[in-house]
Amino acid sequence: MWVISRNDLKSILGMEEVIEAVETAFADYARGRWAIPPRTHLNLPEGIILYMPSFLSSGEEAGGVLGAKLVSVFPGNPEKGFPLIYGLYLLYDQTTGSPLALIDGIYLTGVRTGAASAVATKYLSRKDSRALGIIGTGVQAGFQLMAILTVRAIEVCYLFDGMEDRARRFVEEYSDKVTVNLEALSSADEVVGRSDVVVTATTSQTPVFSGSSLRDGTHLNVIGAFTPETREVDSETVKKACLFVDSYEGALSEAGDLLIPMEEGVISREDIRAELSEVVTGIMPGRTTEDEITLFKSVGFAIEDAAVARLAYDRALERGIGTEVEV
Numbered sequence: 001m002w003v004i005s006r007n008d009l010k011s012i013l014g015m016e017e018v019i020e021a022v023e024t025a026f027a028d029y030a031r032g033r034w035a036i037p038p039r040t041h042l043n044l045p046e047g048i049i050l051y052m053p054s055f056l057s058s059g060e061e062a063g064g065v066l067g068a069k070l071v072s073v074f075p076g077n078p079e080k081g082f083p084l085i086y087g088l089y090l091l092y093d094q095t096t097g098s099p100l101a102l103i104d105g106i107y108l109t110g111v112r113t114g115a116a117s118a119v120a121t122k123y124l125s126r127k128d129s130r131a132l133g134i135i136g137t138g139v140q141a142g143f144q145l146m147a148i149l150t151v152r153a154i155e156v157c158y159l160f161d162g163m164e165d166r167a168r169r170f171v172e173e174y175s176d177k178v179t180v181n182l183e184a185l186s187s188a189d190e191v192v193g194r195s196d197v198v199v200t201a202t203t204s205q206t207p208v209f210s211g212s213s214l215r216d217g218t219h220l221n222v223i224g225a226f227t228p229e230t231r232e233v234d235s236e237t238v239k240k241a242c243l244f245v246d247s248y249e250g251a252l253s254e255a256g257d258l259l260i261p262m263e264e265g266v267i268s269r270e271d272i273r274a275e276l277s278e279v280v281t282g283i284m285p286g287r288t289t290e291d292e293i294t295l296f297k298s299v300g301f302a303i304e305d306a307a308v309a310r311l312a313y314d315r316a317l318e319r320g321i322g323t324e325v326e327v
Helices: 006-012 015-030 105-124 139-151 164-174 188-194 235-240 248-254 256-264 276-280 302-319
Strands: 002-004 040-043 048-056 065-073 085-092 099-104 131-135 156-160 181-184 197-200 219-222 242-245 272-275 294-297
Touching (some): 002 302, 006 099, 006 105, 006 302, 015 105, 048 302, 085 105, 099 302, 105 276, 105 294, 131 188, 242 248, 242 276, 248 272
Parallel strands (some): 002 099, 131 197, 156 181
């Protein structure tokens, strides 16, 4: 079995290739190739443990994938100096069930979440989008920035974080990594009002901006909240937007951003236009006009992890990167 560390992943995974793998995974999901049981939650006083298995059957052009991710999310960790998320991914041989690789799940989660937002942005945002806004400048923000820069010709990125120092540090860290202008603003509403594409990547349990700040034609990737009781966007935002999800099952059981407005009677199940897989394969339309506000709600989907884990394993073997251990 190969052990693939975070540094190993950084050296072998290119964002463009990861985005392609995630987009292909969504297409395969639309074709019925994935088997995905519901995500298992273990709720704890300080956080939550998630178990996410999945299986991709072999096809004519590509092999299958079998694996599972175990991840912890403890919202209070950043204040204690610990990562918000810890995780491990175990990749198996689909014909024997033997373990192939144990992979760092923190970087894997970050890069696949960024890639999923990039796929959504590719299909749902205006092609002339030039201004990106990111609300929440924790670890995930960097993945979102690098991924979306891969699919859109962004010229400026506006940033806001409730912890002002963190937004400033983000600008300092990434100014030398990207060619776009990075600017920290004083409020989330200002970010939204000046952006063509908006990402909410926070641990907030309540809306982080007002729907009245939205401009026509904006695309939103709402990725932070993943429980029925929490949300990052208000009901006005959801009512204004054409809604898309990573999976119906996940969204309708976990996405408070949608479930709370449903409980209020603001929207219904029928207001969700499509899963991302349906848009990628052309089964359902994505953006239909330049003025539409589109919203992609992501709670995390096991196929994303599995596809990127398989890519990482293949690249690690090709390049002799990682550590082989006996099990």
